[in-house]
Amino acid sequence: MKREPSAEEKAFLEQYRPQDYPRPAVAVDLVILTIIDAQVRVLLVKRKEHPFKGGWALPGGFVRVGSGKEQGEDLDAAARRELLEETGLDPDRVLIEQLYTFGRAGRDPRMRVISVAYVALVRPDLAPIVRAGGDVSDADWFSIESLKKQELAFDHREIVDTALSRIRGKLEYSNIAFDLVPLTFTIPELRHVYAIVLDREMDPGNFRRKFNRMLEDGVIERAPGKRITASKPATVYRFKRR
Amino acid sequence: MKREPSAEEKAFLEQYRPQDYPRPAVAVDLVILTIIDAQVRVLLVKRKEHPFKGGWALPGGFVRVGSGKEQGEDLDAAARRELLEETGLDPDRVLIEQLYTFGRAGRDPRMRVISVAYVALVRPDLAPIVRAGGDVSDADWFSIESLKKQELAFDHREIVDTALSRIRGKLEYSNIAFDLVPLTFTIPELRHVYAIVLDREMDPGNFRRKFNRMLEDGVIERAPGKRITASKPATVYRFKRR
DNA sequence: ATAATAGTGTCTATTAGACAATATCCT
DNA sequence: AGGATATTGTCTAATAGACACTATTAT
Numbered sequence: 001m002k003r004e005p006s007a008e009e010k011a012f013l014e015q016y017r018p019q020d021y022p023r024p025a026v027a028v029d030l031v032i033l034t035i036i037d038a039q040v041r042v043l044l045v046k047r048k049e050h051p052f053k054g055g056w057a058l059p060g061g062f063v064r065v066g067s068g069k070e071q072g073e074d075l076d077a078a079a080r081r082e083l084l085e086e087t088g089l090d091p092d093r094v095l096i097e098q099l100y101t102f103g104r105a106g107r108d109p110r111m112r113v114i115s116v117a118y119v120a121l122v123r124p125d126l127a128p129i130v131r132a133g134g135d136v137s138d139a140d141w142f143s144i145e146s147l148k149k150q151e152l153a154f155d156h157r158e159i160v161d162t163a164l165s166r167i168r169g170k171l172e173y174s175n176i177a178f179d180l181v182p183l184t185f186t187i188p189e190l191r192h193v194y195a196i197v198l199d200r201e202m203d204p205g206n207f208r209r210k211f212n213r214m215l216e217d218g219v220i221e222r223a224p225g226k227r228i229t230a231s232k233p234a235t236v237y238r239f240k241r242r
Numbered sequence: 243m244k245r246e247p248s249a250e251e252k253a254f255l256e257q258y259r260p261q262d263y264p265r266p267a268v269a270v271d272l273v274i275l276t277i278i279d280a281q282v283r284v285l286l287v288k289r290k291e292h293p294f295k296g297g298w299a300l301p302g303g304f305v306r307v308g309s310g311k312e313q314g315e316d317l318d319a320a321a322r323r324e325l326l327e328e329t330g331l332d333p334d335r336v337l338i339e340q341l342y343t344f345g346r347a348g349r350d351p352r353m354r355v356i357s358v359a360y361v362a363l364v365r366p367d368l369a370p371i372v373r374a375g376g377d378v379s380d381a382d383w384f385s386i387e388s389l390k391k392q393e394l395a396f397d398h399r400e401i402v403d404t405a406l407s408r409i410r411g412k413l414e415y416s417n418i419a420f421d422l423v424p425l426t427f428t429i430p431e432l433r434h435v436y437a438i439v440l441d442r443e444m445d446p447g448n449f450r451r452k453f454n455r456m457l458e459d460g461v462i463e464r465a466p467g468k469r470i471t472a473s474k475p476a477t478v479y480r481f482k483r484r
Numbered sequence: 485a486t487a488a489t490a491g492t493g494t495c496t497a498t499t500a501g502a503c504a505a506t507a508t509c510c511t
Numbered sequence: 512a513g514g515a516t517a518t519t520g521t522c523t524a525a526t527a528g529a530c531a532c533t534a535t536t537a538t
Binding site for chain 1: 247250251254258263264265266267268292293294295304305307308309312313314315316317340342343344345346347348351352353354356358
């Protein structure tokens with residue numbers, strides 16, 4: 001929106017003082033997903049402070065809001081900053097997108113907190129470096145399965161569920177699967193990702209046919225080499241982009 | 243999340259005082275859509291105050307945040323309240339759902355405002371009563387076409403575009419079309435809604451076949467009477483729910 | 485040689501789309 | 512009777528799923 005404010009409007013803005021109606025705190029929370037040991041995993045951090053001290057929660061933090069002309073950081077920037085801070089991962093190498101905004105009154109007992117949730121997909125070859133960043137005991141990749149028996153802080157379970165449902169939906173009609181697989185991959189490996197995320201077997205033949213259409217569309221291309229497996233080696237491909 | 247805080251945590255909460263880091267204002271903005279005169283229309287209101295005084299903007303307002311134990315209203319509640327206040331429409335009779343959260347720094351020149359945008363679909367038979375609520379000159383249904391030449395306040399054009407793109411997408415795989423049509427409708431009427439929203443003609447025969455599957459699935463049912471038209475009258479149906 | 489799985493082929497059912505043909509009502 | 516459009520029918524192409532079959536490698 002590029003426009004030139006009128007003189008009158010400029011004057012208004014000069015003398016404008018925000019009313020002190022109570023304002024909520026605004027946070028970004030991240031659902032950082034990857035695949036480790038054939039399981040979908042979400043990164044959780046152990047809370048150091050009340051409330052839910054010692055409990056597991058999604059990584060996140062408050063959005064930086066400046067004062068005066070400096071209004072602070074964009075929401076996306078806050079999400080990317082948190083990703084970097086909490087995992088050490090380069091936000092440019094990770095798919096990160098806004099998920100949904102959770103703002104139920106009382107979701108944080110301290111005060112009114114509105115949380116803009118983001119989902120991030122981390123390629124499994126990048127996931128191991130995450131631990132290196134912080135104290136191992138303070139962050140861990142929880143499998144979705146184990147989450148069923150794990151209590152989460154705040155409404156973070158609901159946020160995780162929303163994220164999974166979103167990712168499962170997008171798997172059908174988008175290319176996000178390529179963000180859950182190393183830079184080069186075989187068709188069976190990609191198929192496993194689908195099977196793991198959707199939690200159902202995919203027919204190898206039918207999957208390959210779908211995949212071949214992507215090849216024809218130029219979305220992916222062959223990469224050099226073959227992947228050695230316990231049986232017949234598989235052709236290696238790579239996604240075109242990045 | 244139902245849980246019993248420990249005594250220590252209770253003590254923590256008792257003495258907790260929110261830090262006075264600057265906080266953003268949080269608003270809900272509504273993209274209220276309907277169909278009038280065979281055009282998709284969005285409800286805009288004329289701004290009474292700076293900035294953008296006299297300009298057209300999406301209806302909306304700040305989320306009510308309490309202080310202390312009273313944390314105020316949920317985001318959905320705020321959206322429903324604004325809908326009622328700005329249009330007089332019963333939120334229970336209107337499809338309303340969260341769209342996306344816009345929080346770019348500088349999007350409001352006064353101060354940092356994070357806007358949780360909602361989309362609402364108003365059945366065309368309910369749309370006329372909207373005017374009655376407020377001053378006619380202060381609110382109007384703008385056709386999408388006319389919006390191209392109409393400047394909007396803040397980043398509201400981006401919000402409207404996001405809403406339209408969302409609605410167009412959902413038209414393909416959900417039942418939202420029934421929220422853009424009167425309680426009873428004919429197949430051609432429903433087809434016109436698709437054609438208007440997607441901005442392309444729909445083949446009458448093919449559309450009917452898709453529609454017949456909904457009939458078989460029990461999503462819709464025949465309603466009494468026939469719709470008299472300029473030519474052959476059409477069978478009347480109704481959506482099963484509400 | 486055998487196990488395992490990569491990769492191909494075939495058949496069926498479903499759905500979208502183009503388009504022709506018929507039915508029914510208003511004027 | 513004629514115009515308009517609701518409604519039905521037909522054909523083709525694209526896609527998904529079930530499943531049989533062949534190919535190639537490690538062991």
